[in-house]
Amino acid sequence: MSAPAPAPGAAPEPALYTVAVRELCEFTAKQGDLDLRFTPAPTAQEGVAGHGTVVARRGAGYQAEVSLSGLYQGRLRVRGRADGLDPSGPRLEEIKTHKGPLERQNPGQRALHWAQALVYGWLYCQQEGLSELTLALVYFEVGSQQETVFTRQLSATELQAHFEAQCARFLSWAEQQLAHRQARDAALQALRFPFADFRTGQRPLAEAVYRGASAGLCVLAQAPTGIGKTLGTLFPLLKAAPAQGLDKVFFLAAKTSGRQLALHALEQLAPQQTLPLRVLELVARDKACEHPDRACHGESCPLAQGFYDRLPAARQDALSGPAPQAQGPWRLDQAQVRAVALRHQVCPYYLSQELARWVDLVVGDYNYYFDASALLWGLSQANSWRVALLVDEAHNLVDRARQMYSAELRPEALALARRGDTAQRFATVKKGLNQLRRQWLALDKAQPQPYAVYPQLPDKLLHALQQCSQVLGTHQAEHPTEFDPALRQFYFDVLQACRLAESLDTHSLFDVSQPSPPEPGRSRLCLRNLVPAPFLAPRWAGAHSSTLFSATLQPPSYHAQLLGLPEAHRTLEVESPFDAAQLQVHTARHLSTRYADRAASLAPLVDLMAAQYRAQPGNYLAFFSSYDYLQQVADQLAQSHPDLPCWRQSRRMLEAEQQAFLARFSETSQGIGLAVLGGAFAEGIDLPGRRLIGAFVATLGLPQVNPVNEQVRQRLQALFGAGYDYTYLYPGLQKVVQAAGRVIRGPGDRGVVHLMDDRFARPEVRQLLPRWWALD
Secondary structure: OOOOOOOOOOOOOOOOEEEEHHHHHHHHOOOOOOOOOOOOOOOHHHHHHHHHHHHHHOOOOOEEEEEEEEEEOOOEEEEEEEEEEEOOOOEEEEEEEEOOOHHHOOHHHHHHHHHHHHHHHHHHHHHHOOOEEEEEEEEEEOOOOEEEEEEEEEEHHHHHHHHHHHHHHHHHHHHHHHHHHHHHHHHHHHOOOOOOOOOOOHHHHHHHHHHHHHHOOEEEEEOOOOOOHHHHHHHHHHHHHHHHOOOEEEEEEOOHHHHHHHHHHHHHHOOOOEEEEEEEEOOOHHHHOOOOOOOOOOOOOOOOOOHHHHHHHHHHHHOOOOOOOOOEEEEEOHHHHHHHHHHHOOOHHHHHHHHOOOOOEEEEEOHHHHOOOOHHHHHHHHHOOOEEEEEOOHHHHHHHHHHHOOEEEOHHHHHHHHHOHHHHHOHHHHHHHHHHHHHHHHHHHOOOOOEEEEOOOOHHHHHHHHHHHHHHHHHHHHOOOOOOHHHHHHHHHHHHHHHHHHOOOOOEEEEEEOOOOOOOOOOEEEEEEOOOHHHHHHHHHOOOEEEEEEOOOOOHHHHHHHHOOOOOOEEEEOOOOOOHHHEEEEEOOOOOOOHHHHHHHHHHHHHHHHHHHHHOOOEEEEEEOOHHHHHHHHHHHHHHOOOOOEEEOOOOOOHHHHHHHHHOOOOOOOEEEEEEOOOOOOOOOOOOHHHOOEEEEOOOOOOOOOHHHHHHHHHHHHHHOOHHHHHHHHHHHHHHHHHHOOOOOOOOOOEEEEEOOHHHHOHHHHOOOOOOOEEO
8 A cells, every 4th residue: 555665856746545446435425314125146256156146148359357557646456357248349347146126126225326436437448448338237136047237338438437436535534544643563563562561471472473474374372361362463464564564453252341351452552652553343133222223114113314425524534533632542432433323313224344454454353254144344345455354262163153054943033924914915925834844844844863973954844934934035125124023033043044945064953852752843953163264264264373272272283173264374382471389289089070970979969069168268159050950959968067158140141140149259258259160250251360269160061961962962972082081171271271270370479279070170171271270
C-alpha cells in the first residue's frame, strides 16, 4: 500500500489504496433497509457448480474469471474478477446463483449487482480501448437450472461516469484508511513492551510468535498458566504486523473470559499514550440485539429501517478515533459499539459486522473464523486480506470445531414442526415433513438395536431430507414475513444435515440412536464430526500465520492431527516459571473414583478433604466427574463434617449465580467449592493469592464409555492408531490439568493439589501431567 520513495528533491507521490470491486460497491451502492428476512440461498458448492454450468453453456472462446484492474486519480486501484466474457460481442457477464423465484429478490440486491457489473464494464473498456459494451446480469436458479438474463448496452463514457462516481464517493474514505494504516504501522514499529521485563517463560513465547509471523508459519505453543500468554502473544504479533504487511489480526477465544483478557492486555500495551490501533469486539447476536422480539427488516425493527442510509455516519463516528486525551488503542467493545449504534439509530450487531472490515484487530469467538459460514473467514477471502490468527485456549478448539461440523435431527423437533400452524395450513409443507418422517420411521424399524452406525445416509432418507429442505426453503422464501420458530429451526437443522451429508467421509460418522428398548419414531439422527481437520485445514492455509496457545496441549500430535495443522507447523513447550516447591501434589493411591467404586469412595474421599482443610484452612475447589457424584460428596460432607463450610455448583447456573459462586472465594473466606470437571469453574477463572490455596480432583475426567464414544475410539484407532488415547485419555487429562491450574496463578502463590484416584499413579497418566509438578 505504500508508494515508492521519491527521487531527491521531488514531491512525494500520493499513496495508493487498493480495493476490490465488491468491497467498493458494497460501500457506495448499498442503501435503504437492512432486510434479513430469510430467503434460501445456494450452498457454496451449489454456487460453484452453478457458475460452472453457465460457463459450460457458453460458446467457444468464452472466458471465465477475467482479472481486471484500473486506477482512479492515481490514488485508488480497483481490481476484481469478472465472472465471464464473450469476446465476440463483446459481452461481459456477472453471474449470480439463487434459489426460488427471482421476483422475490430485494431491489437493493439487484442494484448492487448492477453496480458491480458497471464497474467491471468500465475496467474492461479501459483495458481494451472500447467505445461501448454489452453487460449482462445472469441469474441462475440452482434447482431448475434455468437462466434469467438482463442486458444493458452502455457507452464507455457512461461506464466511466459510473466508475468515477463510485470512486469519488470512496476516495476520501480510502485516504483516511491509508493515513490510519501508515500511523498504525509507525506506532507498532515503535511499540515497546509495557513492562520493565518479560515474565519468566513469556519471552520465549513472544519470540516464537514473532518468528512464526515473520516466516508465515503456524505455531502450536504450550505455555503454563500465569505467565501472561495473552500479552505474550499479542505484543510480538503486533510488532511483526508492519513488516509482514498484515491487514488484520484475529484473536479468537473459546469463552467470554478469553475475550476480556485480550481486551485488557491491549489496554496495557500503550498505557501512557494513544495507540492508533482499532480493536473490535464481536459478540453473539443474542447479546447485541436491542429488539429480540422484532424481525430483522425495516417493516419490523426501527434499527433495521434505513440502516444503510444511516450507516456511513455511524461508521465514521465509530472509527474517528479516541479523544486526544485518551490512552491505549481505539477500543470498540460491545458497550462502545452499542453507544455509537444507538446515537445513529442502527443495529449494533450489524454495525459491528460492518466495522470488522475497517478495524485492525478483531477479538471474537472461534466461530467467527472457523465455522462453515464464518464472517471473518468470508471477509478475508472476499477482500484478499493478509491475516494472522491467535487462537486462545486452543485445547478447546477440537470439541468446538466438531460441533461446528456436526448436525443432529431430533424427533421432537420434527414433531413440533409437523404440529405447527404452518404445516397445518400449507399442504406442501406438511407433505415434505411427512415424507421425511416416513423414511425416518422406516430406518428405525429396520434397526433393531438401540445404536447403529451407517457408512452413509440411506438413499431414500437422503432424498427425503433434500426434498424437505427444498420444500421448506421455498416456503420460507414465498412467505418471508411468516415466523414459525419451530419450523424455522427444524429447517436449519435439515439444511445443515444436507450440507454435511455431501462431505461425509472418514472424518465423520452417521449414526442413529434409539431409546432402549427401540421405539420407531424416537431415534436421533446424527452426522457426527470426529476429525475437523479437513474443514479447518483451508482456514490455516488462508492465514499468513497462526499461533495456537494453551496450558494443555499434550501431546502436540493429538492437536496437530485433529485440527489439520500444516505439516510445516512448529511446536513449542514453554518451561514453567513456577517452582515445584510452590505446589504440593499428592496422589491418593488408595482411592478409586470409577463408577462402580463411587459409593465406597465417599467416606475416605471426604475425610481426606476435611483433613487437608483442617491442616491448612482456606479456600479450595473440588472437582468431580458429574453432578450426581458431586451431590453424593456434598451430602457425605454435610453428614460427616457438618462444620466444614462448602458451596456447590448446580446444573444450568445463570451468569449471576456463577458470579455469586466465585464471590465466595475472597482473601479472608474459608471453605470448599464443589464443581464439575470441565464446567464453568474448571478453567478460565482467576483466583490468585489466598482466594484459592488448593484443589481436589476426584476423577481422571475420562469421557463416559458408551456406544458413541466406542465408535469414536474405533474410528480414531483406524485413522491414527491411538483410539483410546485420542478418545478418552488425552481429553480427560487436559481437564484435570486445567482444573489444577486454577491454584498457582502467579510467582507468589503457594498451594496444594490432591489427585484422588489410584490411576493417577500410572506412568502413562503421569507423563501427561506438567513436568514441573513434584509428584509423590
